Amino acid sequence: MNPSTACIKTIRVVALAAGRAGMSPLDVARHLGLDPALLADPHARVPHSLLLRAWEEIPALVGDDAFGLHAAELVGAMPYNVVDYVCAQGPTLREAIARLLRYQRLYVEDVELALALAGDEATLSMRLRSAPCAPRHLAEFITATWQQRARVLAGRTFGLRRATFQHAAPADIEPHRRVYGAPLGFRAATNSLVFHADILDLPVLGADPSLGALLERHAAEQLARLPARDDLVQRVKAQLLRALPGEVPAIDATARALGSGARTLQRALKAEGTTFQQVVDEVRRDLALAHLRDPQRTVSEVAFLVGFTEVAAFTRAFRRWTGEVPSAYRQRRHG
Numbered sequence: 256m257n258p259s260t261a262c263i264k265t266i267r268v269v270a271l272a273a274g275r276a277g278m279s280p281l282d283v284a285r286h287l288g289l290d291p292a293l294l295a296d297p298h299a300r301v302p303h304s305l306l307l308r309a310w311e312e313i314p315a316l317v318g319d320d321a322f323g324l325h326a327a328e329l330v331g332a333m334p335y336n337v338v339d340y341v342c343a344q345g346p347t348l349r350e351a352i353a354r355l356l357r358y359q360r361l362y363v364e365d366v367e368l369a370l371a372l373a374g375d376e377a378t379l380s381m382r383l384r385s386a387p388c389a390p391r392h393l394a395e396f397i398t399a400t401w402q403q404r405a406r407v408l409a410g411r412t413f414g415l416r417r418a419t420f421q422h423a424a425p426a427d428i429e430p431h432r433r434v435y436g437a438p439l440g441f442r443a444a445t446n447s448l449v450f451h452a453d454i455l456d457l458p459v460l461g462a463d464p465s466l467g468a469l470l471e472r473h474a475a476e477q478l479a480r481l482p483a484r485d486d487l488v489q490r491v492k493a494q495l496l497r498a499l500p501g502e503v504p505a506i507d508a509t510a511r512a513l514g515s516g517a518r519t520l521q522r523a524l525k526a527e528g529t530t531f532q533q534v535v536d537e538v539r540r541d542l543a544l545a546h547l548r549d550p551q552r553t554v555s556e557v558a559f560l561v562g563f564t565e566v567a568a569f570t571r572a573f574r575r576w577t578g579e580v581p582s583a584y585r586q587r588r589h590g
Contacts, residue, residue, distance in 0.1 A: 259303035259364040259384075260481075263293055264335050266301060268396065269309045270294060272326035276317035283313060303365045310393040321430040323395030328434075331403060336362055341474050343408060344467030349455035351408055352379060358474045360481055366397075367528070369445075372578040376416065377455055380447035382528055391422040394446040399434050401448055410460040415450050419443035452578060487523055488534060495538045503539070503562040506531045540576040543569075547585050554581045 266289065270280040284291040287309055293299045314322035334340050338358045345351035356368050366389075371378045381397055383389045389397075398418060406412055415437035424441040425431075431439055435448075494512050498504045504512075509531070510520040524530055539561040546557040558569035573581050 260300040261303055261306040261363040261365075262336055262361060263296060263299035263301055265306055265363060266309050267294055268326050268330060268335070269313050271329055272319070272322055273313050273317050275325060275329065276319055278313070278317050283309075286312065286316065303363065306363060307390055307393075310390040310396075314392045320425055320427065321395075323392035323397075324399050324430050324434050326392070326396045327399035327403060330400060337470065337474050337477060338362055339404070341467065341470045342404075343459065344462050344464070344470060345408075345459050346462050346464070347455065347459060348405055348409055348457050351405075351459055352455070354471070358478060361474065361477055364481065372452055372576070374578050375452050376449055376578075377452040378447050378449045380445035382421070382445050384527065388421040389446060391420070391425070394420055394422065395431070398446055398448055402435065405454075408459045409454075409457040411457070413450070413454055413457075415448055417449045419445065419447045419449070421446055488527055488529060491520075491524070491531070491534050492538050495535060496542070499538075499542065499562050500560045501562065503535055536572075536576065539572065543573060543576075543581070544584075547581055550585070554585075557581065 266283075266287070267280075270283040273283050274280065280294055281291055283289075284294060287305060289301070289305065293301070310323075314320075319325060334343065338355060338361050341358060342351040342354045345354055352370055356370065359366060359368050365384050366381055367384050368379070368381050371380070379401060381389070381394070398420075402415065415435055417438040417440060418431070418435040419440040421443055422441065424439075428439060490513060491509060494509050495503065506520060507517045510517045513520065515523075521531060524534065543557055543561045546552050546560055547554075552560075554569075555566050558566045561569065563569035563572070570580050573579075573584070577584060
């Protein structure tokens, strides 16, 4: 398996924020054992382990207990990766977030993002694939940056319902109250921002579809150049897709197809922060959304294609996944 990497710009942000406290980029590079010339190479990538060290050790060295939040304020809404430019051309915040999820590996391969909908709430969350908890300052930098950029893209300020973090509460949470302006939760399952789902449909100011298509091609080419990895979740999803349309295979059959036992597969998925049923739901949801974009397919056809024998069961599942029924989703999308 190829080791995970991160864009060098994620280290540049650390150097920028450290400079605020008087530590030079050269000193940051020396401390991390990094060739300083790499900080100027826009295409360089570094091992994920170095990224974690940077976000753990440099904040402690400079003595800034709100390092991640201050880094987010320094960066602001300034794009520093092709992913930022791609997201800025999404017609709505929903599409901007979809692009963020699609090209996340160009930032940090080991970070996993998810957007979940439940009723009138939307939750954008992040976690690390290889560790139970992300470094505190990295998690706070990422979530604070999301909030800033969403407001800039939409051209308006909107409130959060809450912000959650996997780490324990720091001694002083006033900086967090100021930045997030919402109830805070610590020692949570994920690092996340929770907001009203209607915000997803806000238009992105100045979005250019033609430029967006060009930038997406460029991002897709960069993504294709990243080394392939043995992704268990993706292998399970691929196996499930082979079985559809038709009955969704049980975990025993899926495990056998992957050369494993059911208990072994379940433990491995748990280590990835998911379960077999969650992966099944993700496959069905994504496939349903793709089929519903085709106006020629009826809802009953889509239900069959994603492994449901009854439309009512599919409708209940779709509402659980997205917060709305299939017909409402299609009408909102196609007008």
